[in-house]
Amino acid sequence: MxxxxxxxxxxxxxxxxxxxxxxxxxxxxxxxxxxxxxxxxxxxxxxxxxxxxxxxxxxxxxxxxxxxxxxxxxxxxxxxxxxxxxxxxxxxxxxxxxxxxxxxxxxxxxxxxxxxxxxxxxxxxxxxxxGNVGGRGRRSAQPRRGQDIQQSLQITLSEAYHGTTRQISKDRQTQQVKIPAGVKTGSKIRLAGMGQPGWNGAERGDLYLVIEVLPDERFELRGDDLYTEFDLPLYTAILGGVANVPTLDGPVNLNIPAETQNGRRFRLRGKGMPKLKNPSESGDLYATANVRLPERLSDEERQHFEALQHLRS
CATH class of the missing domain: 1.10.287.110 (DnaJ domain)
Incomplete structure (x- = not known):
């Protein structure tokens, strides 16, 4: 030896x-x-x-x-x-x-x-x-199930909202995986039999896909709720009207009351993330108004603002 x-x-x-x-x-x-x-x-x-x-x-x-x-x-x-x-x-x-x-x-x-x-x-x-002298001291070759393994899977916030599919390949095995709506970072999806091979005829372990939802430029996810911002023209903020608010299903019209202040947050019920365990329910969307001031005022517009200033003083 x-x-x-x-x-x-x-x-x-x-x-x-x-x-x-x-x-x-x-x-x-x-x-x-x-x-x-x-x-x-x-x-x-x-x-x-x-x-x-x-x-x-x-x-x-x-x-x-x-x-x-x-x-x-x-x-x-x-x-x-x-x-x-x-x-x-x-x-x-x-x-x-x-x-x-x-x-x-x-x-x-x-x-x-x-x-x-x-x-x-x-x-x-x-x-x-x-081991003992003269012998290897090893265990008998009993069948043993293969180990489970984990693999990170990145998806967009939109994919997490709507659900998506991925094709996963491992050791010459390929499987189409359905990712349900409502998954979040840390959610796990189990793929049976795609883990490490078993020993001596035992079954393979499982593969667990660990979801990572990538950051989104427009929306922030907090629990089941989404947070976003939208631009609000000064005239609409003062007089009231309708504004477009982004959602993951596309823009929606939001009624804006008169005299809306900059930074006001509006709650859109049911426009947040679907709940993974109960897809028929969703969180809410919170949209914050960013009042935009007009630029490049004409002489006539400036006169009107000066008149308004005179009335308010």
Whole structure:
């Protein structure tokens, strides 16, 4: 059995602290992750090594035992004997390598979900931390359902309001997905059987689409209610009349009372977002009036405003 240099695998010195080890692990995990290296056997083997190294060096107890073992291995190597003469039993979980016996924590399930098979750890690891002398100590290959996974899905506010569809592809599976009206950021849509593959004949996990509603230039969403602004001519604000107010269904006419002040907010019932659990109901739309002053006044218009000013003074 070959000695594994976990420090060399992570590219850190033997005196590296926890922060350096974690940083190196994250960098290598991103580099060799299956999502960025599909069907790359070399990358799969590499990330197994990286995970195994971090399982040891990222755990103070396992790292301490590994360091003690390393010193013994160096002394043995300096003795010039063949590897077959090294006493592995003294360091196996069944032996005396750790006072009081040490039950190691391993992420076997996580590695199997990534790569399949009966465990992702080497004989070297399992001899020191998770297996008995002369045996691999691995679990029987019981069927296990694949892991669920999540994937972000961005949609516009208009799509969230009206509902929409998306074509989702995953591992050569394609499914047309209906996104109901009323979804919000954080809403989840479950696609059964589109998660990670199961092991040993078990069913696949599920894929959960996590909705992210993108910001809109005209409307702000607060709960089930929408907020917007609209321009109101000065003459309509003073005398009253009708103004166009934007909604996600298109502009609507709004009756404006005389002497409407700038910044007045109008409530349009039922013009907000549909309620996801009860699509027949909707929130409200709140529209704020922005009174616009006239520009480029003619001489006659200026005279009228001056006359009005004289009457009001």
């Amino acid at each position: 070959d000695y594994k240099d976990y420090y060399q695998i992570l590219g850190v010195s033997r005196g590296a602290d926890d922060k350096e080890i974690k940083k190196a692990y994250r960098r290598l995990a991103r580099q060799y992750h299956p999502d960025t290296n599909p069907n790359n056997k070399e990358a799969q083997e590499k990330i197994k090594e990286v995970n195994e190294a971090y399982q040891v060096l990222g755990d103070p107890e396992k790292r301490a035992k590994y360091d003690r073992f390393g010193r013994e291995w160096e002394r043995y190597q300096q003795g010039g004997d063949g590897a077959g003469g090294f006493d592995w039993s003294a360091w196996s979980r069944a032996g005396g390598g750790t006072p009081g016996g040490y039950t190691a924590y391993t992420n076997v399930e996580d590695l199997e979900d990534l790569f399949g098979g009966n465990g992702g750890f080497s004989d070297f690891f399992e001899t020191l931390f998770g």
